[in-house]
Amino acid sequence: MSLGSGPRELVVLGTAGAVPTRERNHNGYVLRWDGTSVLFDPGEGIQRQMLHAGVSSPRIERICVTHRHNDHCLGVPGVLNRMAQDRPGRPVTVHGPEDAFEHLRALAVVAQANVRVTVQGHPALDEEVPIADVAGSALTARALDHRVPALGYRLTEPGHVTFSRDALAAAGISGPDVGRLQREGELRGVRLEDVSTHRPGQVVAFVMDTRLCPAVGAVVRDADLAVLECTFAERDAHLATARGHLTARQAGDVAARAGVRTLVLTHVSARYDAAELGAEARTAVAAAGGTTTVHVAQDLDVVAVPPRVGRG
Numbered sequence: 001m002s003l004g005s006g007p008r009e010l011v012v013l014g015t016a017g018a019v020p021t022r023e024r025n026h027n028g029y030v031l032r033w034d035g036t037s038v039l040f041d042p043g044e045g046i047q048r049q050m051l052h053a054g055v056s057s058p059r060i061e062r063i064c065v066t067h068r069h070n071d072h073c074l075g076v077p078g079v080l081n082r083m084a085q086d087r088p089g090r091p092v093t094v095h096g097p098e099d100a101f102e103h104l105r106a107l108a109v110v111a112q113a114n115v116r117v118t119v120q121g122h123p124a125l126d127e128e129v130p131i132a133d134v135a136g137s138a139l140t141a142r143a144l145d146h147r148v149p150a151l152g153y154r155l156t157e158p159g160h161v162t163f164s165r166d167a168l169a170a171a172g173i174s175g176p177d178v179g180r181l182q183r184e185g186e187l188r189g190v191r192l193e194d195v196s197t198h199r200p201g202q203v204v205a206f207v208m209d210t211r212l213c214p215a216v217g218a219v220v221r222d223a224d225l226a227v228l229e230c231t232f233a234e235r236d237a238h239l240a241t242a243r244g245h246l247t248a249r250q251a252g253d254v255a256a257r258a259g260v261r262t263l264v265l266t267h268v269s270a271r272y273d274a275a276e277l278g279a280e281a282r283t284a285v286a287a288a289g290g291t292t293t294v295h296v297a298q299d300l301d302v303v304a305v306p307p308r309v310g311r312g
């Protein structure tokens, strides 16, 4: 449920793999979330793509970079310059793995922009590390497996428990016991779900360059919207493993098994037909018995975060 102003949606600014094409700009993705925005992996040309997409820089409070390869971060200086024009003096935080810290700091320095930039390098750990609060939702990062240290990002809205006053009274639970029941899930034979409804929060996950590893499934688990790279088709799986990337089949399979609702595939190589990658991922979803919707991203696509329904 949206608590703030504005829609929750992903604006796709660029979708190319290592090199841009006539149709695909280098990477760049803006997540609009309750009136604030997070920019992921801005590659070259993203300042202009923002213009085409109608994305305004003043709402961007954070830039999350997955790793230091330039197709994922060379757009940082341009975006900072744009921010300096649109919102001089306002702060912005650039997140990335510790390994990318010097690279990102250098990009911030060359921008020479009149913005207050903080660069944060986070340890690439095999567990979720909390890195920021985004409009009340928790932004976390976890190590993936690429040729250089890389992070996957996950934004989790807290769930909401709503108690039924009548059900509580009927169960004879009141005062501090209500808090105990919420913490422990059960009290004197009464289960939390017997006296309340739970609405899970929305989850968005962002996984760029990585070879298949358990962390991919962990980062995207139960995501309403997950962005995954698919640099290769399955017939080139040996290249994907060697170069630290996913195939479309792997992306579809992992998303289906992790319970992802909408999968956005991107980081598309010019060597493939995007429709082929989409078909391969959909076949993998079906083979895994999943219900994930697969969308192969094109530049300037806007993908809504599907709303959650309450669970009784």
Ligand SMILES: [Zn+2]
Binding pocket: 067, 069, 146, 209
């Ligand atoms: Zn890379």
